[in-house]
Amino acid sequence: MAKDMTLLWGSGSPPCWRIQIMLEEKQLQGYNQKLLNFYKKEHKSQEVLDMNPRGQLPAFKCGKHILNESYAACFFLENQYKSQGNKLIPDSPDAQALMYQRMFEVLTLGQKMLDLITYNFRVPEEERHDSAVQRNKEALTAELKLWEGYLNKTDCCLAGKEFTLADVLVFPGVAYLFRFGLCSERYPALAKYYTSLKDRPSIKATWPPTWQSTPAQDTLKTI
Numbered sequence: 001m002a003k004d005m006t007l008l009w010g011s012g013s014p015p016c017w018r019i020q021i022m023l024e025e026k027q028l029q030g031y032n033q034k035l036l037n038f039y040k041k042e043h044k045s046q047e048v049l050d051m052n053p054r055g056q057l058p059a060f061k062c063g064k065h066i067l068n069e070s071y072a073a074c075f076f077l078e079n080q081y082k083s084q085g086n087k088l089i090p091d092s093p094d095a096q097a098l099m100y101q102r103m104f105e106v107l108t109l110g111q112k113m114l115d116l117i118t119y120n121f122r123v124p125e126e127e128r129h130d131s132a133v134q135r136n137k138e139a140l141t142a143e144l145k146l147w148e149g150y151l152n153k154t155d156c157c158l159a160g161k162e163f164t165l166a167d168v169l170v171f172p173g174v175a176y177l178f179r180f181g182l183c184s185e186r187y188p189a190l191a192k193y194y195t196s197l198k199d200r201p202s203i204k205a206t207w208p209p210t211w212q213s214t215p216a217q218d219t220l221k222t223i
């Protein structure tokens with residue numbers, strides 16, 4: 001069945017990584033895949049646009065179904081392959097409620113992270129303001145404190161002891177924070193979460209290849 005799936009992806013992109021982790025968790029190795037280069041603008045190629053008119057990655061096709069949103073693809077795979085590989089939606093109402101809550105809350109964390117990390121790429125030099133950077137820093141710091149609090153209250157994974165869909169969707173963003181220099185000492189619960197999951201087979205097998213060959217950055221080291 002995995003032979004009927006195609007993933008166009010970019011290295012280091014959290015949304016792409018989510019689908020890769022999901023495919024591993026569901027034992028769907030052997031899918032067709034193509035690693036594209038953002039710097040060469042390969043995500044704007046006709047091949048991608050045919051699957052994703054926004055020219056963004058991931059672009060994922062499963063049989064006749066195109067799923068360009070990482071959340072949509074992960075939910076679809078969990079539902080279609082419920083009994084294959086790891087079950088990622090817990091039955092217990094407590095764990096399920098926490099899983100849904102955290103997986104959607106991370107969209108806010110992701111936005112605040114990108115507001116700061118991508119500021120210089122997005123905003124032309126003459127329009128940049130130190131005060132805007134400072135505001136972005138403060139917003140991200142406040143958000144990270146919330147996540148520290150959440151992770152201090154759980155055992156290992158976001159919704160309890162079991163690895164769930166929330167971890168598939170959130171872990172790549174947390175890894176991205178550390179890739180951009182988040183300080184483990186100032187954010188010990190996030191660091192513990194990152195360390196405890198980074199060697200999970202589905203995550204290790206899909207670690208962004210460009211992160212292995214290029215040095216980490218220090219954009220977030222002062223927050």
Ligand SMILES: N[C@@H](CCC(=O)N[C@@H](CS)C(=O)NCC(=O)O)C(=O)O
Nearest residue numbers: 013014015056057058068069070071
């Ligand atoms: N909502 C999408 C987000 C996809 C997305 O933002 N992809 C980024 C890479 S992380 C991209 O392709 N950016 C290039 C662009 O927008 O031109 C998802 O979660 O799948």
